[in-house]
Amino acid sequence: MRCEICGREAYSQYCDLHKKAYENLVDNYDVWKKASKVTWTEYLNEVLKNPNTGLWVKEVAQRLLSSGSSKE
Amino acid sequence: MLEVGRRMNERTVLVLCEKPDAAVRIAKALDEEGKPLERKMNGVPFYKARRKDEQLVIVPALGHLYAVAPKVRNRSIYPVFDFHWLPKHEVEKGAEQTRVWIDAISSLSKEASEFVLATDYDIEGATLGYTILKYACGEKDREAKRMKFSTLTTEELGESWGRLSPHIEFPIVESGLCRHFVDAMYGINLSRAMTIAAKTWSGRYATLSTGRVQGPTLDFLVEREKEVNSFVPTPLWTVKAKVNISGSTYEAEYEKDAIDTLDEANSIVKDCEGGTAKVTSIEVKKFQQPPPTPFDLGTLQTEAYSFFKHTPRRTADIAQRLYLEALISYPRTSSQKLPPSINYKSVLESLSREPRYMKLATDLLVQENLKPNEGKKEDPAHPAVYPTGNLPERLLNDPERKVWDLIVKRFMAVFGEVAIRQSARVSLDVNGRRFYLRGRQILKEGWMRFYSPYIRAEEVLLPSLVEGDEIRAVQVIREDRFTKPPPRHNPASLLKKMEEVEIGTKATRADIIETLYGRGYITEERIIVTELGFDVVGVLGKYCPQIVSVSFTRDLEKRMEDIQSGNEKMEHVIDTAVSQLRPILEELKRREGEIGQVLSEAVRKTRMQERIVGGCPTCETGKIMILYSRRTGKRFLGCTNFFKGTCKTSFPLPQNGTLKPARRSCGACGWPTIQVRIKGRRPWTLCFNPNCPSKEGKT
Numbered sequence: 001m002r003c004e005i006c007g008r009e010a011y012s013q014y015c016d017l018h019k020k021a022y023e024n025l026v027d028n029y030d031v032w033k034k035a036s037k038v039t040w041t042e043y044l045n046e047v048l049k050n051p052n053t054g055l056w057v058k059e060v061a062q063r064l065l066s067s068g069s070s071k072e
Numbered sequence: 073m074l075e076v077g078r079r080m081n082e083r084t085v086l087v088l089c090e091k092p093d094a095a096v097r098i099a100k101a102l103d104e105e106g107k108p109l110e111r112k113m114n115g116v117p118f119y120k121a122r123r124k125d126e127q128l129v130i131v132p133a134l135g136h137l138y139a140v141a142p143k144v145r146n147r148s149i150y151p152v153f154d155f156h157w158l159p160k161h162e163v164e165k166g167a168e169q170t171r172v173w174i175d176a177i178s179s180l181s182k183e184a185s186e187f188v189l190a191t192d193y194d195i196e197g198a199t200l201g202y203t204i205l206k207y208a209c210g211e212k213d214r215e216a217k218r219m220k221f222s223t224l225t226t227e228e229l230g231e232s233w234g235r236l237s238p239h240i241e242f243p244i245v246e247s248g249l250c251r252h253f254v255d256a257m258y259g260i261n262l263s264r265a266m267t268i269a270a271k272t273w274s275g276r277y278a279t280l281s282t283g284r285v286q287g288p289t290l291d292f293l294v295e296r297e298k299e300v301n302s303f304v305p306t307p308l309w310t311v312k313a314k315v316n317i318s319g320s321t322y323e324a325e326y327e328k329d330a331i332d333t334l335d336e337a338n339s340i341v342k343d344c345e346g347g348t349a350k351v352t353s354i355e356v357k358k359f360q361q362p363p364p365t366p367f368d369l370g371t372l373q374t375e376a377y378s379f380f381k382h383t384p385r386r387t388a389d390i391a392q393r394l395y396l397e398a399l400i401s402y403p404r405t406s407s408q409k410l411p412p413s414i415n416y417k418s419v420l421e422s423l424s425r426e427p428r429y430m431k432l433a434t435d436l437l438v439q440e441n442l443k444p445n446e447g448k449k450e451d452p453a454h455p456a457v458y459p460t461g462n463l464p465e466r467l468l469n470d471p472e473r474k475v476w477d478l479i480v481k482r483f484m485a486v487f488g489e490v491a492i493r494q495s496a497r498v499s500l501d502v503n504g505r506r507f508y509l510r511g512r513q514i515l516k517e518g519w520m521r522f523y524s525p526y527i528r529a530e531e532v533l534l535p536s537l538v539e540g541d542e543i544r545a546v547q548v549i550r551e552d553r554f555t556k557p558p559p560r561h562n563p564a565s566l567l568k569k570m571e572e573v574e575i576g577t578k579a580t581r582a583d584i585i586e587t588l589y590g591r592g593y594i595t596e597e598r599i600i601v602t603e604l605g606f607d608v609v610g611v612l613g614k615y616c617p618q619i620v621s622v623s624f625t626r627d628l629e630k631r632m633e634d635i636q637s638g639n640e641k642m643e644h645v646i647d648t649a650v651s652q653l654r655p656i657l658e659e660l661k662r663r664e665g666e667i668g669q670v671l672s673e674a675v676r677k678t679r680m681q682e683r684i685v686g687g688c689p690t691c692e693t694g695k696i697m698i699l700y701s702r703r704t705g706k707r708f709l710g711c712t713n714f715f716k717g718t719c720k721t722s723f724p725l726p727q728n729g730t731l732k733p734a735r736r737s738c739g740a741c742g743w744p745t746i747q748v749r750i751k752g753r754r755p756w757t758l759c760f761n762p763n764c765p766s767k768e769g770k771t
Contacts (some may be wrong), residue, residue, distance in 0.1 A: 031307075054302050
């Protein structure tokens with residue numbers, strides 16, 4: 001199986017690197033929600049445009065946005 | 073036949089030096105009249121000097137003239153465990169000049185009755201001297217004497233000649249030989265395993281390398297890269313009160329550094345609206361700041377990076393040049409000690425001849441007791457880096473002048489008095505919310521005066537305030553911030569990390585970092601790991617995790633150090649290394665197919681990445697990259713969206729020379745640029761924007 005983003009070897013839809021980025025993205029949503037009451041989509045957009053966001057996180061966020069992923 | 077001028081009964085002593093520049097200095101210092109005769113043999117310089125009843129033949133090496141190589145010459149075979157020393161020109165491409173040097177030294181050695189090794193007094197100097205004495209001079213390693221010095225000043229070299237060690241330092245040689253064997257065994261076998269795996273899979277050759285220290289070093293960078301790339305910033309807020317005191321504005325910070333929610337931040341701002349700031353307390357703390365410790369190589373490299381942005385390798389090279397010109401002591405040292413034997417007073421007196429150091433050196437010389445603030449680190453072979461007191465005999469270039477100045481000022485600063493600094497914290501109450509106004513001040517400069525401008529002590533002076541004062545709070549503002557990822561390593565911080573975890577040596581760390589750049593595993597000054605770097609560590613971590621393990625490398629390092637102190641034997645260390653490496657290589661061979669696939673893909677991606685010049689100025693979503701026309705074979709720049717059929721942007725390129733993305737924007741139009749290199753010409757940067765203002769008026 002190949003990572004949907006980078007094509008590396010993967011055991012799920014993402015490789016280890018993008019999987020870790022996805023997990024961080026999901027974990028930190030709670031912090032954002034508590035801090036500024038954003039929706040999941042707003043959160044993904046905010047993360048995407050933030051210059052401090054890691055590259056793999058941006059790739060995952062971009063993919064989630066384009067696939068219309070919803071967490072709420 | 074005796075040469076003209078040669079005295080009867082004179083003994084001929086061959087003095088072997090490490091580099092030509094060192095040989096000149098040593099020859100001048102040892103010749104009775106300071107005027108040795110320069111001779112050449114097939115272009116190899118050597119010097120004849122006379123000292124009492126001795127005729128000295130001083131001959132330089134070119135660093136190592138011999139290298140460790142596997143006995144099996146076929147590069148497609150691994151594992152290989154039988155290694156031996158061979159002339160470097162038989163082993164390395166581009167080392168052809170070592171042939172004439174070996175021949176010259178060999179020929180000169182036949183006329184010598186005594187031998188003195190005068191290479192740098194460290195593990196590499198001892199090892200390269202040993203191999204030349206053994207292989208080029210005909211087994212003279214056992215009878216050679218040793219000259220030991222830390223500077224190339226005439227005085228020290230003369231003294232050193234008067235107290236020659238009866239033999240070369242064999243435990244250090246044994247440790248050096250062991251290091252070369254072990255490093256070659258790891259480097260050659262692992263690099264072959266990866267290169268062969270990739271070539272077998274893809275049919276294309278790409279040099280892939282790793283080594284005993286290279287693997288763990290790259291692994292640090294990969295771990296940091298993972299943290300940076302999977303970092304999710306989270307919001308936080310800070311609140312500041314701008315207060316006006318006697319016509320000047322000062323910023324006071326809210327007592328809580330980071331506020332977690334927007335609501336809380338807004339409520340603090342709201343509470344403070346229209347309030348005045350009342351001084352509720354003033355805390356003043358004085359503290360002493362001792363002088364810095366003398367420079368060991370690592371600290372010098374870190375400081376030079378911090379102030380001049382010199383890479384560790386560049387600083388080491390510059391320091392080596394300054395050493396060869398007798399301006400500073402031997403730089404490859406771990407010591408932070410300055411023994412009294414270097415004669416502090418004499419060095420300062422000599423430095424005072426230089427106008428810019430005159431005042432500072434004179435001020436130190438009035439001190440009755442000159443005592444350096446030494447650090448903990450020691451080196452049995454050399455003291456810390458210090459200026460010899462000699463002044464430059466030529467105009468130093470800018471980087472050399474900067475490094476020399478840094479070393480001189482550091483030397484003076486270590487003798488300075490403690491500096492006294494003061495910090496003040498004024499607590500302000502604004503409508504029940506507490507803010508702090510902070511100030512910093514230097515009360516007594518002490519050593520800082522000698523180290524200027526290399527001081528990091530910004531002063532923030534506060535106005536005179538007393539408890540109970542009321543200040544008009546001008547404005548209370550909220551600042552929106554985000555958490556930041558851990559900083560990327562730079563060459564200096566990476567070197568420091570290698571020192572901390574004790575891998576590599578002071579002489580090799582900077583080179584290992586350069587190798588990582590050279591192999592395309594890392595790029596940029598704020599180090600970014602490439603796809604290839606990731607996948608190399610990925611493969612090593614998966615199939616042979618020991619190779620990227622710090623403890624594995626450090627244990628081996630420790631055992632090699634133990635050889636120097638006589639607590640370990642080279643044979644044991646090599647046997648252990650072989651027994652650890654053999655199963656790793658067998659596993660790599662067994663999994664060659666899957667490893668080859670991963671590495672080939674990484675090489676392919678990296679090569680693609682190397683061809684990307686920047687973002688497409690037309691569609692703004694694609695990337696402009698160097699492409700080749702299938703029809704004509706000519707190269708051009710095209711947008712990656714061409715393949716999706718959404719952008720047809722293209723630009724012509726020069727067809728001669730090599731091209732690579734310059735990784736910087738055009739100063740005139742902001743478009744990405746390309747570096748062009750044509751043999752025999754200086755490289756230049758090309759902006760491919762046909763309408764770039766820089767091209768106006770050019771045809």
